[in-house]
Amino acid sequence: MSHRPETEAELAQLVRDLPGPVSVRGGATRAGPAAGPEIRTGGLSGVVLYEPAALTLVVRAGTPLSQVEAVLAAEGQRLPFEPGDWRAVLGTEGTSTIGGVVAENASGPRRVQAGACRDSLIGVRFIDGRGDVIANGGRVMKNVTGYDLVKLMAGSRGRVGVLTELSFKVQPIAPAQATVIVDVPVGAAPAVLSAALGSPFDVTGAAWVAGQGALLRVEGLPGSVAYRSKELQNLLSALGAARIEDDAAIWTAVRDVAPLAGLPGDLWRFHLRPSQAGAVAARIGGAVMLDWGGGCLWARVPRGVDARAIAAPFDGHARRMSGTGLAPADPPEPQAVARITDGLRAAFDPRGIFSGDADADVLYP
Amino acid sequence: MEMPPPDPAILSRKDQIVAGLRAILPADAVIDDPVETRAYECDALSAYRCPPLAVVLPRSTAEVAAALRFCHEQRVPVVPRGAGTSLAGGSMPTADSVVLGVARMTSVLEVDYADRFIRVEAGRTNLSVTGAVESAGFFYAPDPSSQLACAISGNIAMNSGGAHCLKYGVTTNNLLGVTLVQMDGTVVTLGGPFTESGGLDLLGLVCGSEGQLGVVTEATLRILPKPEGARPVLIAFSANDIAGACVADIIRAGILPVAIEFMDRPCIRATEAFAQAGYPDCEALLIVEVEGSAPEIDEQIALIRQIAARHTPIEFREARSEDEARRIWLGRKAAFGAMGQINDYMCLDGTIPVSALPEVLRRIGELSREAGLEVANVFHAGDGNMHPLILYNANTPGDLERCERLGAEILKLCVEVGGCLTGEHGVGVEKRDLMRVQFRPADLEAQMRVKDVFDPRWLLNPAKVFPLDASAARRAA
Numbered sequence: 108m109s110h111r112p113e114t115e116a117e118l119a120q121l122v123r124d125l126p127g128p129v130s131v132r133g134g135a136t137r138a139g140p141a142a143g144p145e146i147r148t149g150g151l152s153g154v155v156l157y158e159p160a161a162l163t164l165v166v167r168a169g170t171p172l173s174q175v176e177a178v179l180a181a182e183g184q185r186l187p188f189e190p191g192d193w194r195a196v197l198g199t200e201g202t203s204t205i206g207g208v209v210a211e212n213a214s215g216p217r218r219v220q221a222g223a224c225r226d227s228l229i230g231v232r233f234i235d236g237r238g239d240v241i242a243n244g245g246r247v248m249k250n251v252t253g254y255d256l257v258k259l260m261a262g263s264r265g266r267v268g269v270l271t272e273l274s275f276k277v278q279p280i281a282p283a284q285a286t287v288i289v290d291v292p293v294g295a296a297p298a299v300l301s302a303a304l305g306s307p308f309d310v311t312g313a314a315w316v317a318g319q320g321a322l323l324r325v326e327g328l329p330g331s332v333a334y335r336s337k338e339l340q341n342l343l344s345a346l347g348a349a350r351i352e353d354d355a356a357i358w359t360a361v362r363d364v365a366p367l368a369g370l371p372g373d374l375w376r377f378h379l380r381p382s383q384a385g386a387v388a389a390r391i392g393g394a395v396m397l398d399w400g401g402g403c404l405w406a407r408v409p410r411g412v413d414a415r416a417i418a419a420p421f422d423g424h425a426r427r428m429s430g431t432g433l434a435p436a437d438p439p440e441p442q443a444v445a446r447i448t449d450g451l452r453a454a455f456d457p458r459g460i461f462s463g464d465a466d467a468d469v470l471y472p
Numbered sequence: 473m474e475m476p477p478p479d480p481a482i483l484s485r486k487d488q489i490v491a492g493l494r495a496i497l498p499a500d501a502v503i504d505d506p507v508e509t510r511a512y513e514c515d516a517l518s519a520y521r522c523p524p525l526a527v528v529l530p531r532s533t534a535e536v537a538a539a540l541r542f543c544h545e546q547r548v549p550v551v552p553r554g555a556g557t558s559l560a561g562g563s564m565p566t567a568d569s570v571v572l573g574v575a576r577m578t579s580v581l582e583v584d585y586a587d588r589f590i591r592v593e594a595g596r597t598n599l600s601v602t603g604a605v606e607s608a609g610f611f612y613a614p615d616p617s618s619q620l621a622c623a624i625s626g627n628i629a630m631n632s633g634g635a636h637c638l639k640y641g642v643t644t645n646n647l648l649g650v651t652l653v654q655m656d657g658t659v660v661t662l663g664g665p666f667t668e669s670g671g672l673d674l675l676g677l678v679c680g681s682e683g684q685l686g687v688v689t690e691a692t693l694r695i696l697p698k699p700e701g702a703r704p705v706l707i708a709f710s711a712n713d714i715a716g717a718c719v720a721d722i723i724r725a726g727i728l729p730v731a732i733e734f735m736d737r738p739c740i741r742a743t744e745a746f747a748q749a750g751y752p753d754c755e756a757l758l759i760v761e762v763e764g765s766a767p768e769i770d771e772q773i774a775l776i777r778q779i780a781a782r783h784t785p786i787e788f789r790e791a792r793s794e795d796e797a798r799r800i801w802l803g804r805k806a807a808f809g810a811m812g813q814i815n816d817y818m819c820l821d822g823t824i825p826v827s828a829l830p831e832v833l834r835r836i837g838e839l840s841r842e843a844g845l846e847v848a849n850v851f852h853a854g855d856g857n858m859h860p861l862i863l864y865n866a867n868t869p870g871d872l873e874r875c876e877r878l879g880a881e882i883l884k885l886c887v888e889v890g891g892c893l894t895g896e897h898g899v900g901v902e903k904r905d906l907m908r909v910q911f912r913p914a915d916l917e918a919q920m921r922v923k924d925v926f927d928p929r930w931l932l933n934p935a936k937v938f939p940l941d942a943s944a945a946r947r948a949a
C-alpha cells in the first residue's frame with residue numbers, strides 16, 4: 108500500500124489515521140522498496156521561497172534534487188554540500204528527492220570545507236508520529252532560539268518523522284576551480300591530503316582515486332585559484348609528482364563514487380580518523396576510494412564479507428551500503444547512546460509509526 | 473522577569489545536601505559560604521541575580537558524574553556554569569539550586585594537526601584553545617567577542633557565534649564530539665575526531681541546548697589553518713537602505729568575506745565620541761573584511777570596490793597598513809564600550825532575513841521614538857544577526873521596564889519579518905517568555921519532549937528557555 112499525500116495537512120491526517128508502521132520514501136533511489144505500507148513524499152513538491160540575495164532557499168521535501176539544483180543554478184548558486192547521484196554505484200533507479208538527501212545527511216566532497224548537509228540546513232517542518240506538524244529553525248542563518256531539532260532531523264532516515272519543508276543556506280557557484288593531482292598510492296594519500304588541508308590554501312575537495320592519485324580542489328576567483336593551485340603544487344611536490352588540471356568532471360566522479368560503480372561485491376562506507384585511512388585501506392585490500400581528506404573511505408568487498416571486522420581497529424563508524432551480508436548495515440550503538448536514541452524515537456513517535464524500516468536492512472541487494 | 477519560588481524543602485535541607493556533596497567531592501570543590509557563593513549569583517545579564525544553595529567545582533568527569541548523581545537522588549536542581557558571561561541569564565542560579573562550574577577543568581587532552589582537531593576539557597576558555605594551536609599555524613574559528621573569558625562549555629551550550637562566522641560557521645559547525653554527563657550521572661560520548669557516528673545527530677541536538685540536557689566535560693573541536701592575511705575596508709553611505717542594498721550585492725556576487733559589519737548613525741556618533749576612530753560623517757557604514765594572500769585580497773577588494781561604486785558611497789576606505797586596519801576596526805570593537813560610557817544599555821540579538829534590513833531599521837527607529845529611548849544599531853549584516861543597543865538609565869525608576877518592553881517589541885518585529893528571537897546569545901531567562909512569539913505550542917512541546925528524554929526529572933537548568941507556565945507541570949513532577 109502506497110500513500111502519496113499532496114499537502115502537509117493531508118499527510119498529517121494520514122499519519123494520525125495510520126493503524127501501524129509505514130516506511131517513508133522520497134524517490135526510493137537509495138532505500139529499497141518498502142516491505143510494508145509506505146508514504147511517498149513526491150506530492151509535496153516545489154519551491155516555497157528563494158531569495159538569492161539572502162542566500163536562502165525554502166523547498167518542499169518531495170522536490171526532486173535535480174529541480175532544486177536547476178533552480179539554484181539559474182541564479183548562479185548551489186547547495187554548498189554537493190550531494191551526489193548514487194544511482195550508478197548503488198545500481199538503483201528513480202529520482203532522488205531533497206527530503207531523502209536531508210534524511211540521509213547526504214554530503215559530497217565539499218564537506219571538508221563547507222560542511223555536511225546538516226550544516227547548510229537552517230530550518231525544517233516535519234510531521235511526527237502523532238500527526239503533529241512541528242517547525243524548528245527557520246529561514247535565517249544564525250538562529251539559536253530553542254533546541255536544534257534541525258540537526259536531529261538531518262540524517263534521521265525517516266525514523267523520527269516525515270520531513271515536509273526544508274530551508275537551506277546556499278552559496279554562489281565559484282567562478283573558477285582547479286585540481287592539483289599528486290601521484291601517490293593510497294597508503295601515502297592521507298599524508299598528502301592532510302598537508303593540503305593543513306595549509307592556508309582553502310582546499311574544497313580532498314580525495315584519492317585509484318589510477319589518478321590524491322586530488323586537491325581549490326575554488327574561488329580566477330586569480331586566487333591560479334595562485335592557490337600553484338602554491339599547493341609547490342607544497343605537495345615534495346610528496347609526489349604534482350600537476351594541475353582544470354577538469355571539473357574529476358569531482359563529479361568523486362561525488363558520485365563513480366570509481367566503484369559497476370564493480371562486483373558489497374559497497375561499504377567508513378567515516379574515520381583521516382590518518383587511519385591508509386592502514387584501513389591496506390587491511391581491506393580490494394577497490395577503495397577516499398574522500399574528505401581520508402575521513403571517508405569507500406570500499407568494495409566480496410559479498411557477505413564483514414568489512415567492519417576486517418578494518419578494525421579504527422576510530423569511527425562503518426556502514427554497509429549494499430548487500431545482505433551477515434554483518435548488520437550499522438553497528439550497534441553504545442548502550443548509553445542507544446538509550447537516548449530509543450527515548451527520542453519513542454518521544455516523537457510513541458506508536459512506532461515510523462518503524463516500518465526498523466528491523467529491515469533498507470538496502471538494495 | 474519571574475523565577476519559580478525556591479523549594480522550601482530543599483532550602484531546609486541545605487546542610488545535609490552540602491555535607492552529602494562534601495562526602496563525595498574533594499573538600500575545596502564544594503562552596504557554601506554565602507560570601508563566596510555570591511560570586512555565582514549572576515552572569516553578564518547582571519540585572520538579575522540570586523545566590524545559589526551551593527557551588528561545586530569538580531576537576532574531572534568522574535567528579536561531575538558523582539555530583540550529578542547525588543543531586544539527582546536528592547532531587548536538587550543543578551545549574552551548569554562555564555565562565556558566567558551569558559547575556560541571557562543562562563547561568564543564573566535559583567536559591568534552591570547547586571551551581572556546577574567547570575572552570576577548573578581546563579586541560580588540553582590531545583592535539584592532532586594531521587587530523588586537524590583538539591580535544592580539551594570544557595572549562596577551557598575559547599581564546600586559549602586557539603592559544604594552544606597557534607604556534608603550529610592553526611586556530612579555532614568561532615570567536616565570540618567574549619573569547620578571552622568565555623568557556624568552550626558555554627559556547628557549546630549557547631551555540632555561540634563570532635565575528636568570522638559568515639565564513640567559518642558557529643560552534644555547532646566546528647564541534648566534532650563531546651563527553652556529556654546526564655543528570656543521573658550517566659557518561660555519554662558523542663561524536664569524535666571523525667565526521668559521523670551513524671545514528672541520530674545527538675551531538676547537534678546537545679549543541680545549543682543551554683545546559684538543559686547534560687553537563688559537557690570534554691569537547692573535540694575542529695581546528696583550521698590560519699589564512700595568510702586579512703584586510704578590512706570601510707564603506708560609508710548616506711542611508712541605511714543603500715548600505716543594505718550594497719550588502720546584498722556583495723553576497724550575490726559570490727565574494728565570501730569573513731565579516732560584514734554594519735553600524736548606523738547613532739552608533740557611529742557614540743563610538744566616535746568615545747574612541748575617535750576617525751569614521752566618516754555618514755548615516756551608515758560597513759566594515760567588510762576579506763582573507764587570503766596579498767594578491768588574493770587585492771582581487772576581492774577590487775570587486776567589492778566595483779560593487780560599492782554602484783551604490784555611490786560617501787567614502788571607500790581601504791586599509792593600506794596594519795595600523796589603518798586597526799583603526800577601521802577600532803570603532804566597531806569599541807561600540808559596546810562606548811555605549812556603556814554614555815548610558816546603561818541592553819543588547820538585543822535577533823536575526824532577520826538580510827533582505828528585510830532597511831524595513832527593520834526604519835521600524836526600529838519608529839519604535840525607539842515611541843518609547844522615548846535611543847537605539848543604536850551595530851550588527852553582523854552578512855547573516856542578518858542584529859545587535860540593537862537600547863540606551864536607558866538604570867537609576868531612573870521605570871526605565872529598565874520601558875527598555876525591556878521596547879526590546880520585546882523589537883524582537884517581535886524580527887520574528888514578524890521572518891527572523892528569530894536570538895541569533896547567538898541564547899534564550900536563557902531573558903527571552904524565555906517570548907518563545908511563543910516564534911513557536912506554536914506543538915513546536916515547544918516537541919523541544920520539551922527532548923528534555924524529558926535526557927533529564928526526565930527536569931532538574932538541569934529547569935527554569936530557562938521555555939515559558940514558565942509551559943514547563944510548570946514537568947518541573948513540578
Ligand SMILES: Cc1cc2nc3c(=O)[nH]c(=O)nc-3n(C[C@H](O)[C@H](O)[C@H](O)COP(=O)(O)OP(=O)(O)OC[C@H]3O[C@@H](n4cnc5c(N)ncnc54)[C@H](O)[C@@H]3O)c2cc1C
Nearest residue numbers: 133134135136137138191204206207208210213214265270
Ligand atoms: C546511508 C546513506 C548515506 C548517504 N550519504 C550520501 C552522501 O553522503 N552523499 C551523497 O551524495 N549521497 C548520499 N546518499 C545517497 C543519496 O543522497 C540518496 O540516494 C538520496 O538522498 C535518496 O533520496 P530519495 O528521495 O531517493 O530517498 P529514499 O531512497 O526514498 O529514502 C532514503 C531515506 O530517507 C528517508 N526519507 C526520504 N524522504 C524523507 C522525508 N521526506 N522525511 C523523512 N525521511 C525521508 C527514507 O525513509 C529513507 O530512510 C546516501 C544514501 C544513504 C542511504
Ligand SMILES: Cc1cc2nc3c(=O)[nH]c(=O)nc-3n(C[C@H](O)[C@H](O)[C@H](O)COP(=O)(O)OP(=O)(O)OC[C@H]3O[C@@H](n4cnc5c(N)ncnc54)[C@H](O)[C@@H]3O)c2cc1C
Nearest residue numbers: 554555556557558562616617623625626627629633683688
Ligand atoms: C562582552 C560580551 C561579548 C559577547 N560576545 C558574544 C559574541 O560575539 N557572540 C556570542 O555568541 N556570544 C557573545 N557573548 C555571550 C557569551 O559570552 C556566550 O554566550 C558564551 O558562550 C557563554 O560562555 P560562558 O562560559 O561564559 O557560559 P556561562 O555564562 O557560564 O553559561 C552559558 C550557558 O551555558 C551553560 N553551560 C555552561 N557550562 C556548561 C557545561 N559544562 N555543560 C552544560 N551547559 C553548560 C549554562 O548553564 C548556561 O545556560 C558575549 C558576552 C559578553 C559579556
